[in-house]
Amino acid sequence: MTRNEGQPDILVTLTGVAADSASKPSAALSDPTRLLLHPLDVGITRGDGIFEAIGVNGGHPLELEAHLERLQRSARMLDLPPLRLDAIDAGVRLAIEQHTSVPELLVKVFVTRGPEASGEPTAWIHASEGPDYSRARSEGIAAVTLNRGYPRDIALTAPWLLQGAKTLSYAVNRSALREAALRGAQDAIFLSTDGFVLEGPASTVILRDARGFRTPPPEDGVLPGTTQVRIFRELEAQGFATVTEHIREEELRAAAAVWLVSSGRLVVPVRILDGAAVPLDCKVTDMMLDILTSVTNS
Amino acid sequence: MTRNEGQPDILVTLTGVAADSASKPSAALSDPTRLLLHPLDVGITRGDGIFEAIGVNGGHPLELEAHLERLQRSARMLDLPPLRLDAIDAGVRLAIEQHTSVPELLVKVFVTRGPEASGEPTAWIHASEGPDYSRARSEGIAAVTLNRGYPRDIALTAPWLLQGAKTLSYAVNRSALREAALRGAQDAIFLSTDGFVLEGPASTVILRDARGFRTPPPEDGVLPGTTQVRIFRELEAQGFATVTEHIREEELRAAAAVWLVSSGRLVVPVRILDGAAVPLDCKVTDMMLDILTSVTNS
Numbered sequence: 001m002t003r004n005e006g007q008p009d010i011l012v013t014l015t016g017v018a019a020d021s022a023s024k025p026s027a028a029l030s031d032p033t034r035l036l037l038h039p040l041d042v043g044i045t046r047g048d049g050i051f052e053a054i055g056v057n058g059g060h061p062l063e064l065e066a067h068l069e070r071l072q073r074s075a076r077m078l079d080l081p082p083l084r085l086d087a088i089d090a091g092v093r094l095a096i097e098q099h100t101s102v103p104e105l106l107v108k109v110f111v112t113r114g115p116e117a118s119g120e121p122t123a124w125i126h127a128s129e130g131p132d133y134s135r136a137r138s139e140g141i142a143a144v145t146l147n148r149g150y151p152r153d154i155a156l157t158a159p160w161l162l163q164g165a166k167t168l169s170y171a172v173n174r175s176a177l178r179e180a181a182l183r184g185a186q187d188a189i190f191l192s193t194d195g196f197v198l199e200g201p202a203s204t205v206i207l208r209d210a211r212g213f214r215t216p217p218p219e220d221g222v223l224p225g226t227t228q229v230r231i232f233r234e235l236e237a238q239g240f241a242t243v244t245e246h247i248r249e250e251e252l253r254a255a256a257a258v259w260l261v262s263s264g265r266l267v268v269p270v271r272i273l274d275g276a277a278v279p280l281d282c283k284v285t286d287m288m289l290d291i292l293t294s295v296t297n298s
Numbered sequence: 299m300t301r302n303e304g305q306p307d308i309l310v311t312l313t314g315v316a317a318d319s320a321s322k323p324s325a326a327l328s329d330p331t332r333l334l335l336h337p338l339d340v341g342i343t344r345g346d347g348i349f350e351a352i353g354v355n356g357g358h359p360l361e362l363e364a365h366l367e368r369l370q371r372s373a374r375m376l377d378l379p380p381l382r383l384d385a386i387d388a389g390v391r392l393a394i395e396q397h398t399s400v401p402e403l404l405v406k407v408f409v410t411r412g413p414e415a416s417g418e419p420t421a422w423i424h425a426s427e428g429p430d431y432s433r434a435r436s437e438g439i440a441a442v443t444l445n446r447g448y449p450r451d452i453a454l455t456a457p458w459l460l461q462g463a464k465t466l467s468y469a470v471n472r473s474a475l476r477e478a479a480l481r482g483a484q485d486a487i488f489l490s491t492d493g494f495v496l497e498g499p500a501s502t503v504i505l506r507d508a509r510g511f512r513t514p515p516p517e518d519g520v521l522p523g524t525t526q527v528r529i530f531r532e533l534e535a536q537g538f539a540t541v542t543e544h545i546r547e548e549e550l551r552a553a554a555a556v557w558l559v560s561s562g563r564l565v566v567p568v569r570i571l572d573g574a575a576v577p578l579d580c581k582v583t584d585m586m587l588d589i590l591t592s593v594t595n596s
Contacts, residue, residue, distance in 0.1 A: 011337055035333040036343060039309055040426055043410065044335060046468040047345025078469065079476050110343065126337055147456045149448045151491065158445045160477040162470055169467030170344040171376065172460055178377050179458040193449065193491075 007129045008032065010099045012091045014123040017111060018081035021120060025087030027094050032126070035066055039146060041122055043112025047169030049122075050074035055227070055263035056096055056105035056127075057293045062263065070166065071109060073224075077165040080113060088123070095127040106264045107267060112168065115173045133265045137289065140271030140280050143185040143260070145249070146176050148190035148198050155221035163221035173201035184226060185272070187260060188238040189252070196220060197247040203262040204228040205247075207255035208281065214242025227261040227292065234291040257281040259288065266292050308397045310389045312421040315409060316379035319418060323385030325392050330424070339420055340409025344455045345467030347420075352406040353525070354394055354425075355591045360561065362390060364524040365530035368464065369407060371522075373465040378419060380409060386421070393425040404428045404562045410466065412537065431563045435587065438569030438578050439484040441558070443547070444474050446488035446496050450544060453519035461519035471499035474488060476508035483570070485558055487550070495545040501560040502526040503545075505553035506579065510539025518544055525559040525590065532589040555579040557586065564590050 011032035016025040042048035052071045055062040068085045075083050088109055095107055107127045114120045157162045164168075180188040189205055190198040197205055197216055204225030206215050213235055218224045232242040252258065258270040258278050267288040270278050309330035341347035350369045353360040366383045373381050378521040386407055393405055409421045453461045460467075478486040487503055488496040495503055495514055502523030504513050511533055516522045530540040550556065556568040556576050565586040568576050 009338075032337060034337075035335060036337045037333060037335045039330060039332075039422065044342050044410075044466065045349070045406070046472055047373050047466050048469050048472050051343070078473065108343070112342075124337065143571075146458060149452050149456050149459050149461075151447075154447050158447050160444060160470070160473045162473050163447075165469075167467075167469040168342065168345050169469035171346050171463075171464075171465040171467035172458070174340075174344055174346050175376065175458045191338050221340075282532045 007100045007102055010095045010127040011296065012095045012098075014087065014091050014125065017087055017123040017131070018121050019081050020032055020081050025084050027087065027091035029094070029098060030124075037122060038115045038126065040116045041112055041114060042116060043122060043168055045073060047167060047171070049077060049110060049112030049168040050110045050166055051082065051111070051168060052166060053263045054092060054107045054109070055266065055292070055293070059096060059101060061092060061096060062105065062292060063226040063230050064089065066229060067109075067263075070224060070226060071111070072166065073251060074165045074186075075111065077159070077162055078167065080114075083111065087104060089126045095125045098128045102129045104130050110168070119219075120156050122281040130264050133268065136265060136268045137285065138282070140269040141260075142181050142184065142272035143187045143189055143200075143270045143276050144183045144185045145191050145252075146188045148192060150192055150221060152192040152196040152220050156219060164218055164223055166223055176201045183273055187268075189273075190258075193221070193247055195249045197249060197252045198222050200260045200262075203260035203265070203268075205252075206231065206259045207247065207252060207262055208257045208284065209255050211243050211253060214245065214247055215254070216241045216247050217244045225261065227263055227266065229290055231267075231288050257284060259285065259287070305398045306402055308393045310384065310393045310423040312389050312423065315381050315385055315421040316419050317382055318379050325385065325389035327392070328422075334422065335410075335420060336413045338414045339410055339412060340411075340414060341408070341420060341466055342515060345465065346376070347410030347466040348376060348406060348426065348464055349409070349466060350407045350464060352390065352405045352407070353562045353564065353590070355404055356401060357394060357399060359390060359394065359405065359553065360590060361524040361528050362387065364527060365561075367405075368522060369409070370523060372465065373409065374464045375457070376462055378409065381409065389423045392573065393423045394592075397425045402426045402428050408466070416472040428562050431517055431566070434484070434566045435583065436580070438567040439558075440482065440570035441485045441487055441498075441568045442478050442481045442483045442572050443489050443550075444477060444486045446490060448490055448519060449492050450490040450494040450518050454517060461555050462516055464521055474499045485566075487558075487571075490518070490549055493547045495547060495550045496520050498558045498560075501558035501566075503550075503564070504529065504557045504559055505545065505550060506555045506577070506582065507549060507553050512541045512543065512545055514545050515542045523559065525561055525564065529559060529565075529586050529589055554583065557583065559586070578589050
């Protein structure tokens with residue numbers, strides 16, 4: 001992953017994002033090279049916080065409302081105070097407006113529980129031009145399946161494990177990507193211990209088979225995918241069948257095509273899975289990319 | 299948990315802690331209220347880093363060498379560069395020396411992978427006087443068992459899940475403590491899906507039964523406990539039987555006594571487990587506390 005040079009990142013710091021905060025919400029443009037967090041902020045010391053990454057295409061944020069709702073859902077799962085989403089929305093729009101116009105921008109929103117015992121979340125927004133994913137999008141990538149260690153029903157039986165929340169505790173997700181690289185692949189697909197397809201470390205899985213376009217449901221302990229939801233909505237409008245229901249490992253291996261979708265890379269087809277070739281469906285990949293980059297956004 | 303006021307925290311920032319670092323290792327005293335991390339440091343954005351918490355009793359760090367070795371082990375598990383432990387050791391001693399003399403100090407060492415693509419870890423040390431644990435130590439606490447979601451052999455079968463590494467991705471550990479609080483308890487003991495005792499969110503479990511003093515082994519995906527190892531070493535020297543071997547849930551519930559041990563709280567007996575009374579063995583608790591607070595440290 002190489003960063004584009006020359007287009008400076010934008011940093012927006014937010015105050016008063018908690019609904020119960022004493023201070024008024026405000027967003028301030030800040031120096032992106034400045035130091036940011038207090039050493040006792042539990043966002044650092046405990047990975048105790050949440051985030052969202054919003055793709056911005058030609059200045060238009062993709063599914064911003066869905067991202068902010070998911071941020072609120074993560075806040076609830078971590079027992080953080082309810083967030084003032086309008087203030088965060090304004091911060092995201094400020095970051096987009098301040099960044100040089102680029103075809104693809106990635107805007108990340110971070111909220112931590114704040115410095116120990118402060119009760120006041122720390123929040124900021126970081127906007128940067130993403131790497132060039134065009135080759136991965138057209139040629140596809142190699143992925144490996146990795147055991148996530150949990151049974152499929154873990155989010156229902158043990159909610160304290162926070163499966164399905166988008167937390168700052170992402171060390172396992174990074175570790176899975178290193179394991180994939182060791183196996184000669186660029187990405188991973190997590191499986192449950194009972195043989196069901198979950199998600200990528202930073203993406204949602206979509207496959208196509210005789211039943212239509214399929215993805216696992218949030219009840220399976222996966223992050224509800226904002227990019228996936230938008231794609232399914234448009235596919236349905238175009239008359240395609242979509243199924244949000246659990247997927248067995250063997251169904252993944254037998255699929256007519258497999259994609260990993262996310263806010264940054266948008267849509268990347270899986271070309272090789274655990275060393276075996278997976279058919280590419282370039283027409284559908286392009287259709288999905290069109291869905292995501294069309295200007296009629298919410 | 300209330301913090302003692304009046305004894306200012308000490309912050310030491312470290313540079314050049316990676317063995318392959320271009321810069322010489324150095325430790326600098328820093329303002330503990332200053333902002334510390336770059337917004338793109340993956341220690342914040344991904345919980346991608348490691349830490350250790352070292353108890354300091356009357357100025358003597360407990361098992362410092364074991365803590366530093368465990369930090370190196372965590373670094374290896376996360377594929378971080380090897381660390382210059384001598385530089386970190388010097389930083390820890392500087393922090394202790396600079397802090398006002400107090401009976402119990404907690405020194406935390408943090409190492410992140412650093413700002414994205416920098417390849418240079420960020421490292422710092424934070425020393426603060428701990429809360430007063432005397433009541434928990436003498437009266438014991440209520441704990442609940444919580445499903446950790448993983449089978450006992452997860453560290454061996456899926457090392458990318460980082461079980462047994464002390465990472466900054468501790469959101470689940472904090473969430474487990476909130477779940478315990480909801481159930482009217484002060485702490486939790488994780489169980490594997492196949493019914494074995496693992497560890498607390500921030501402690502090692504020791505129990506006593508007919509076989510002696512027992513604790514689960516690191517192969518069960520638990521953090522190798524520095525405090526537990528010291529206690530076992532001294533108990534063995536005093537002629538007690540110690541067993542580091544897996545423990546079944548029923549053995550925990552039938553134990554003659556149960557303790558949670560860690561660098562900060564040292565030794566806390568479990569008085570109530572899932573609502574059922576557990577016998578207290580105050581004599582042994584005191585013996586363990588004596589072991590940890592005797593001055594003859596490594």
